[in-house]
Amino acid sequence: DLGGIYMENVFGFTFIKKSDFRWWGGPLVRFGFYGGETETFYLGATPYKEEHDYFQLGIGFATGVNIKVGRSVILAPSAGVRFMGAGGTVDLIDLNTNSKVDGDDISGGVTNVFVNFALLF
Numbered sequence: 001d002l003g004g005i006y007m008e009n010v011f012g013f014t015f016i017k018k019s020d021f022r023w024w025g026g027p028l029v030r031f032g033f034y035g036g037e038t039e040t041f042y043l044g045a046t047p048y049k050e051e052h053d054y055f056q057l058g059i060g061f062a063t064g065v066n067i068k069v070g071r072s073v074i075l076a077p078s079a080g081v082r083f084m085g086a087g088g089t090v091d092l093i094d095l096n097t098n099s100k101v102d103g104d105d106i107s108g109g110v111t112n113v114f115v116n117f118a119l120l121f
Contacts, residue, residue, distance in 0.1 A: 002052060004034030010062045010080075025063030028082060032056035040095060047095040054088025054106065066120070074120035085109040 008030040016023040035053045042048070064078025087107040094101045 001038075002034050002036035004032055004036075006030060006032030006056065008058070010078075012062075012064075020068040022066040023063070024066070025061065028058075028060045028062050028080065030056065030058035030060075030082060030084065032058075032086075034086075034088075037093075048101070049093050049095060051091045051093060052088065052106075054086045056084055056086040058082045058084035060112075064116070072121055076118040076120050078116045078118070080114055082112050082114070083109070084112065 008028060010028040011026040012024040013026045014022055014024050033053075033055055035051075037052065038050045040047050040049055060080055060082030062078055062080030064076060067075045069075055085107070086109070087105070090104050090106050091100050092102040093099070
Protein backbone atom coordinates (compact mmCIF):
# COMPACT_ATOMS: atom_id res chain seq x y z
CA ASP A 1 0.00 0.00 0.00
CA LEU A 2 2.01 2.93 -1.30
CA GLY A 3 0.71 6.47 -1.34
CA GLY A 4 2.35 9.67 -2.32
CA ILE A 5 2.31 12.97 -4.03
CA TYR A 6 3.95 14.23 -7.20
CA MET A 7 4.18 17.41 -9.20
CA GLU A 8 4.74 17.42 -12.94
CA ASN A 9 5.10 20.49 -15.09
CA VAL A 10 5.41 20.79 -18.87
CA PHE A 11 7.20 23.90 -20.09
CA GLY A 12 5.17 24.30 -23.28
CA PHE A 13 6.32 26.42 -26.19
CA THR A 14 4.02 27.27 -29.09
CA PHE A 15 5.02 25.92 -32.51
CA ILE A 16 1.88 26.94 -34.45
CA LYS A 17 -0.77 29.35 -33.24
CA LYS A 18 -4.05 30.23 -34.97
CA SER A 19 -7.29 31.63 -33.61
CA ASP A 20 -8.80 28.18 -32.92
CA PHE A 21 -5.72 25.91 -32.93
CA ARG A 22 -2.39 25.75 -31.10
CA TRP A 23 0.36 23.13 -31.35
CA TRP A 24 2.75 23.19 -28.42
CA GLY A 25 5.60 21.12 -26.97
CA GLY A 26 8.44 21.21 -24.55
CA PRO A 27 10.34 19.58 -21.72
CA LEU A 28 8.67 18.19 -18.62
CA VAL A 29 9.94 17.79 -15.07
CA ARG A 30 8.43 15.54 -12.39
CA PHE A 31 9.14 15.32 -8.63
CA GLY A 32 7.45 12.85 -6.30
CA PHE A 33 7.58 11.36 -2.84
CA TYR A 34 5.97 8.05 -1.93
CA GLY A 35 5.73 5.97 1.23
CA GLY A 36 3.86 3.02 2.62
CA GLU A 37 4.05 -0.45 4.03
CA THR A 38 3.30 -4.02 3.09
CA GLU A 39 0.71 -6.22 4.72
CA THR A 40 1.89 -8.50 7.50
CA PHE A 41 3.83 -11.55 6.36
CA TYR A 42 5.45 -14.35 8.32
CA LEU A 43 8.96 -15.78 8.31
CA GLY A 44 8.50 -18.86 10.44
CA ALA A 45 6.24 -17.80 13.32
CA THR A 46 7.46 -14.17 13.42
CA PRO A 47 5.24 -11.47 11.85
CA TYR A 48 6.97 -8.78 9.77
CA LYS A 49 6.14 -5.85 7.53
CA GLU A 50 8.20 -3.67 5.23
CA GLU A 51 8.12 0.14 5.32
CA HIS A 52 9.01 1.94 2.08
CA ASP A 53 9.97 5.58 1.47
CA TYR A 54 11.30 6.89 -1.80
CA PHE A 55 11.80 10.01 -3.90
CA GLN A 56 11.14 10.18 -7.64
CA LEU A 57 12.64 12.46 -10.29
CA GLY A 58 11.61 12.47 -13.93
CA ILE A 59 12.38 14.37 -17.11
CA GLY A 60 10.94 14.07 -20.58
CA PHE A 61 9.18 15.76 -23.46
CA ALA A 62 5.52 16.34 -24.27
CA THR A 63 3.65 17.75 -27.23
CA GLY A 64 0.00 18.42 -27.84
CA VAL A 65 -2.62 20.52 -29.52
CA ASN A 66 -5.35 22.80 -28.23
CA ILE A 67 -8.42 22.86 -30.47
CA LYS A 68 -11.15 25.38 -29.70
CA VAL A 69 -14.64 23.87 -30.12
CA GLY A 70 -17.17 26.50 -29.18
CA ARG A 71 -16.91 29.64 -27.12
CA SER A 72 -15.45 28.14 -23.94
CA VAL A 73 -14.37 24.52 -24.57
CA ILE A 74 -10.94 23.46 -25.78
CA LEU A 75 -9.94 19.89 -26.64
CA ALA A 76 -6.34 19.27 -25.56
CA PRO A 77 -4.86 15.88 -26.49
CA SER A 78 -1.16 15.39 -25.81
CA ALA A 79 1.52 12.70 -25.90
CA GLY A 80 5.02 12.36 -24.58
CA VAL A 81 7.76 10.33 -23.02
CA ARG A 82 9.20 10.55 -19.52
CA PHE A 83 12.27 8.96 -17.99
CA MET A 84 11.93 8.47 -14.24
CA GLY A 85 14.30 7.35 -11.54
CA ALA A 86 13.51 6.61 -7.91
CA GLY A 87 15.56 5.97 -4.84
CA GLY A 88 14.84 5.43 -1.19
CA THR A 89 14.81 2.97 1.66
CA VAL A 90 12.98 -0.16 2.72
CA ASP A 91 12.99 -1.24 6.38
CA LEU A 92 12.02 -4.68 7.69
CA ILE A 93 10.04 -4.36 10.93
CA ASP A 94 9.58 -7.19 13.47
CA LEU A 95 5.98 -6.77 14.63
CA ASN A 96 6.56 -8.72 17.88
CA THR A 97 9.06 -6.14 19.11
CA ASN A 98 8.05 -3.26 16.78
CA SER A 99 11.72 -2.74 15.97
CA LYS A 100 13.68 -2.40 12.77
CA VAL A 101 15.41 -5.68 11.94
CA ASP A 102 17.01 -4.81 8.61
CA GLY A 103 17.12 -1.94 6.15
CA ASP A 104 18.24 -1.49 2.60
CA ASP A 105 18.52 1.18 -0.05
CA ILE A 106 16.40 0.75 -3.16
CA SER A 107 16.61 2.37 -6.57
CA GLY A 108 15.17 1.87 -10.00
CA GLY A 109 14.00 3.53 -13.14
CA VAL A 110 11.27 3.35 -15.72
CA THR A 111 10.42 4.93 -19.06
CA ASN A 112 6.80 5.83 -19.79
CA VAL A 113 5.24 6.71 -23.12
CA PHE A 114 1.90 8.39 -22.48
CA VAL A 115 -1.15 9.78 -24.22
CA ASN A 116 -3.44 12.24 -22.45
CA PHE A 117 -6.77 13.79 -23.34
CA ALA A 118 -8.03 16.89 -21.54
CA LEU A 119 -10.93 19.30 -21.82
CA LEU A 120 -10.26 22.92 -20.93
CA PHE A 121 -13.19 25.15 -19.93
